[in-house]
Amino acid sequence: MSxxxxxxxxxxxxxxxxxxxxxxxxxxxVVTVLVRRPVDxxxxxDLALCALIAACMLWFFTLHPSWWDRPRVMAVxxxxxxVSTLLLVLRNPWFGCFAPALYVYVFRLLPWPWQLAGVxxxxxxxxxxxxxxxxxxxxxxLLGYFAVLAVNVLPMGGFAWFAWRADLRDAQRxxxxxxxxxxxxxxxxxxxxxxxxxxxxxxxxxxxxxxxxRQRMAREIHDTxxxxxxxxxxxxxxxxxxxxxxxxxxxxxxAATGLAxxxxxxxxxxxxxxxxxPLRKARLGEALAGVxxRWSALHGVAVQVTTTGSAxxxxxxxxxxxxxxxxxxxxxxAKHARATRVGVTLSYMEHEVALDVRDDGTGFDxxxxxxxxxxxxxxxxxxxxRIESLSGTLQIExxxxxxxxISACVPAExxx
Numbered sequence: 001m002s003x004x005x006x007x008x009x010x011x012x013x014x015x016x017x018x019x020x021x022x023x024x025x026x027x028x029x030v031v032t033v034l035v036r037r038p039v040d041x042x043x044x045x046d047l048a049l050c051a052l053i054a055a056c057m058l059w060f061f062t063l064h065p066s067w068w069d070r071p072r073v074m075a076v077x078x079x080x081x082x083v084s085t086l087l088l089v090l091r092n093p094w095f096g097c098f099a100p101a102l103y104v105y106v107f108r109l110l111p112w113p114w115q116l117a118g119v120x121x122x123x124x125x126x127x128x129x130x131x132x133x134x135x136x137x138x139x140x141x142l143l144g145y146f147a148v149l150a151v152n153v154l155p156m157g158g159f160a161w162f163a164w165r166a167d168l169r170d171a172q173r174x175x176x177x178x179x180x181x182x183x184x185x186x187x188x189x190x191x192x193x194x195x196x197x198x199x200x201x202x203x204x205x206x207x208x209x210x211x212x213x214r215q216r217m218a219r220e221i222h223d224t225x226x227x228x229x230x231x232x233x234x235x236x237x238x239x240x241x242x243x244x245x246x247x248x249x250x251x252x253x254x255a256a257t258g259l260a261x262x263x264x265x266x267x268x269x270x271x272x273x274x275x276x277x278p279l280r281k282a283r284l285g286e287a288l289a290g291v292x293x294r295w296s297a298l299h300g301v302a303v304q305v306t307t308t309g310s311a312x313x314x315x316x317x318x319x320x321x322x323x324x325x326x327x328x329x330x331x332x333x334a335k336h337a338r339a340t341r342v343g344v345t346l347s348y349m350e351h352e353v354a355l356d357v358r359d360d361g362t363g364f365d366x367x368x369x370x371x372x373x374x375x376x377x378x379x380x381x382x383x384x385x386r387i388e389s390l391s392g393t394l395q396i397e398x399x400x401x402x403x404x405x406i407s408a409c410v411p412a413e414x415x416x
Contacts, residue, residue, distance in 0.1 A: 017104055017108070018062065020101065020104075021057055021098075021101035021104070021105075022054065022057065024097065024098060024100075024101055025050060025053060025054055025057075025098060025101075028050070028094060028095055028097060028098060029047065029050050031094055032046050032047070032050075032092060032094075033047075035092075035094075036092075042091070045091075046088060046091060046092060049084050049087055049088050050088070052080070052084050053080075053081055053084050053085065053098075056077055056080050056081060056084075057081075060073065060074070060076075060077035061077065061105070061109075068109060071110065071111050071114060074105075074109040074110055075110065075114055075118075077105075077109070078102070078105055078106055078109065078110060078118050078121075079121070081102055081105065082102060082118070082121040082122060082124075082125060085098050085099070085102060085125050086121075086124065086125050086128065089125055089128050089129045089132070090128065093129045093132035093133075094129075095129065096125060096126055096128070096129020096130065096132075097129075098125075099122055099125050099126040099129070102118075102122040102125065103119070103122050103156075105118075106118035106119055106122055107119075107160070107163065112164040112167075112168075115160055115164065116157060116160055116161070119153075119156050119157055119159075119160040120153050120156075120157060122156070123149070123152035123153040123156045123157070124149055124152070124153065126152050127145075127148045127149040127151070127152035127153070128145075128149070130148050130152070131144065131145045131148040131149070134148070215385060229263065230331070230335065231255075231256075231259040231298065231334075232256045232259045232260055232263075234334075236252070236253075236256050238252045255298055259298075283311060284311075284314070284319045284322060284323065284346065284353075285305075285307040285311055285346050287319075287323055288305055288322075288323065288326055288344055288346055288355075289305045291323065291326060291327060291330070292305045292326075292330065292342075292344055295330045295334070296342075299334050301333070301334075301339060301340065301341070301342055302340070302341050302342070303330075303341075303342045303343070303344060304341070304342070304343050304344070305344045305345075305346075306343070306344070306345045306346070307345075307346045307347075307348070308345065308346070308347045308348065309347055309348030309349060310348055311348055312348060314353055314412040315412060317390060318353060318390060318410050318412050321386040321387055321389075321390055321392075321408075321410065322346075322353065322355045322408060322410065324382075324383075324386055325355055325357075325383050325386060325387065325394075325406070325408045326344060326355060326357055328379045328380075328382065328383050329357035329383070329406045330342065330344075330357065331379065332379055332380075332404075333357075333359045333361060333404075336361070336362070336364070337359050337361025337362055337363075337403070337404060338361050338362055339359035339360050339361030339362075339403065340360055340361075341359065341360050342357070342358070342359045343356070343357070343358045343359075344356070344357050345357075345358075351411060351412070352392075352409055352410060352411050352412055353409075353410055353412040354407065354408065354409045354410075355407070355408045355409075356405065356406070356407045356408075357405070357406045358403065358404070358405040358406075359403050359404055360403045361403050361404060362400065362401065362403075363398045363399050363400045363401055363402050363403050363404050364398050364400060364404065365398070365399070365400060366396050366397075366398055380396070383406070383408070387408045387409075387410060390410045390411070391410075391411055392408060392409055392410035392411065393408070393409050394406070394407070394408050394409075395407045395408075395409075
């Protein structure tokens with residue numbers, strides 16, 4: 001059996017318990033004086049024992065309530081009471097009436113298992129008083145005396161055991177309630193902390209969303225408005241130099257008008273986060289061919305578009321990123337390369353899709369460009385951000401006088 005929990009103490013006792021034993025002892029003293037007149041040495045001995053009992057109650061119990069939780073001190077106190085009362089009972093059986101006071105002290109002051117010994121001693125006092133008339137000099141009388149003791153000790157011992165079990169359950173229940181209260185307190189603290197963390201995560205998510213949206217809008221503006229405006233300026237500048245050639249002037253003006261309309265349409269779609277116009281009506285390979293064809297007609301540079309592998313549906317964001325990468329690469333060719341031929345290759349592989357854009361233009365030094373103030377321009381940065389946001393890679397190969405190659409590779413999952 002597991003060790004019992006400490007027996008709960010009752011700090012506030014009723015006057016019946018605190019004063020009752022004194023009154024009961026006083027009544028027994030009066031009875032002793034009245035019954036055993038005249039007062040002789042034997043009566044004085046009884047009164048001395050009664051005074052000892054009263055002094056013990058006053059000193060150990062009434063004047064020092066802080067000792068109630070000291071089991072050893074209370075055990076000595078109750079042992080003195082039991083022995084003194086037993087001596088009185090052996091001389092005067094009516095002192096057995098003091099047994100209820102002893103039971104009160106035992107049950108209230110002694111923890112288990114000391115309580116069982118106190119109950120047994122008090123039961124012996126009560127049984128001895130009850131068997132006082134029995135002749136203990138004979139075997140039958142002695143057996144009768146032990147029978148009376150057994151009738152007192154066994155029921156009171158059983159009652160003490162059941163009382164201890166009840167106290168044990170109460171103590172365990174109180175301990176469980178305290179643990180539950182502490183667990184609830186910790187849970188409330190954890191919930192409050194989680195609420196704070198949740199609020200921080202929401203704030204960070206909002207800030208990240210704002211940052212991502214700003215980057216998206218910056219890329220979209222660069223890929224649509226900036227490129228379109230650059231093309232419009234180029235066409236208008238070319239038209240200025242052909243004022244003597246109406247047909248050529250009109251051709252450049254029509255091209256500028258078409259670029260303006262296309263840029264406006266793309267800007268509107270970017271604001272609404274819709275797919276680019278080429279991808280709304282065609283697959284990625286066809287969209288690339290259309291973009292390359294329009295670019296070639298506008299800039300007069302031949303573009304060869306090749307698709308390798310078996311085309312299969314890929315995620316829209318992958319198509320979007322690869323199309324924008326091709327548009328930016330072609331825009332850079334038009335602005336910087338002075339190329340005569342451009343090749344665009346779209347490769348469908350087992351677990352990824354690759355896009356290569358190569359030209360035979362002037363080329364550049366990638367190391368020097370990366371170390372420049374703008375890190376290679378926003379176009380290259382935007383391309384890299386788009387591809388790396390999809391866990392892809394972007395590689396740039398170039399050398400002055402030997403053209404440029406841009407290769408984008410993106411993991412692609414088959415879509416429905």
